[in-house]
Amino acid sequence: MRVSVGAAATVLAGVVAVGIAGTAFARSSASPPLLKATVNGTAQTPQGTLPHAFLQLDTWPDSLAGPHGKDGGPHPDWVSYGPSTNLAVPAHSLVTVTIRQYDTGEEITNPFFAAVHGTVDGTMTVDGATVRSADPEHIGHTFTVHGLASNKDPLFVSVPLPAVADDAPVRADGYPAPHVVTFSFVTGGPADYVWQCEFPCGDGTYAKFGGPMSEQTYMSGTLTVTAQA
């Protein structure tokens, strides 16, 4: 009897210890601040008249201009999105995202992601011109939202971000003039999604999807579709 109780108590203590360690580890790094889309008026869409929300993002060739501060945080040389990678947009709305793309690039690994997917009309505008794809030889990054099939409204949106020329002159702020990419998509019901850049340029791990490609506040983040107030 004493042996059985001792064994059960040891197992229970082990489970508790692992649980405490795991919870502490998961909470040790703070979540990035939430960037909420600004709702301003309504818009006509194929789904009818919907609230119109706006989101502004930037992509930089390093981490010196974004949420990591002027010293760039622990990885100043990592490419990054900003001002945050935790995004919130309203449900059942037209969301217009504007991304200022400051980084250079090269030929994208998978040309599938050089085309626009999931936006209204399947298009985006690049510096004012409406297009359905970007030159796969000159891609800087992508903004790709993954939707889950189970119990959620599917939401797959992928937009290529054209690269800035390698010889583009650098301005006083230390960056070249960016490409301005604008696209819109319609959200479904409240749900949580992830997004990431589908042009791997990380370190050698995970087929170059390691490093900044898989870390929030750099090249991946969350997209929360929130219920409208």
Next chain:
Amino acid sequence: MSLTEARPADAEPPGEPPTSRPAWRRAPIFPILLIWIVLTALLVAFALVVPARLMGAAASPTMREIETTFTSFSLAAAPVAALVWAILLYSLVAWRYRGGGRPTDPGPPVRGNNRVQVVWVVVSTALCLFLLIWGLIVIQPSTSEASSTQAPLVVDVTGQQWVWNFEYPAAPGAQSDELYLPVNQRVLFRVTSKDVVHSFWITQMGVKVDANPGATTTISVTPDRLGTFDIRCAELCGLYHSYMQTHVHVVRAEEFRSWLATAASQAPTGEVPSPSPSGTATS
């Protein structure tokens, strides 16, 4: 009759005259039999309810065949597993050494029993043959599909980290991130990958085939149920493998034709902005 000469705790004491109870009503057979009946009942109930519901309502004859096989094999395995567990449980409880310290007596030698061994081998062989024959029959292509004169709808499936893309050769330019299929028409999937090995899995249709880079695998199915079902990647393919999911919409034939025509008309043509030293700057 017990398999060993060890005297169970609740057996007749030595020197006592034998009782009139038949062997199967005496320990250890009777308690093992009771445990076996209870466990078999629980496992049969589990086999009848759980396997068929695990992956949702079947949307093709293939999936129904799979669910029937799953259930039948579970039912066949239930009494076998229950018997093993019943003997194990009874042994752990009834024949546990209760003396202090380590037992000094090594215990009686185990003797064989030809009758029990023959029955065990014959029954096991029969069960295995049943599973083998059933499996060989199920694995054959459906005769209705094999004899169908209607050409299948061909869909090219491309897996890539971490998205599924579908193209319809019958409508050049038509492609989609969600799969659309007409009900009651055979579909032939030609599956490949652009990067690593994925696995194309339509859970409720019993469709599951690897997507290998540089190669094309094929699988066919006839969806016979209207609705929306899940497509997942069933081969660990990288960081966002668990997000590599999409939907398949099974619609009526006329709806499918209308959708296909729309998809083909929206084929991307793409004006490509060349990189310029001075992009449009906004503050």
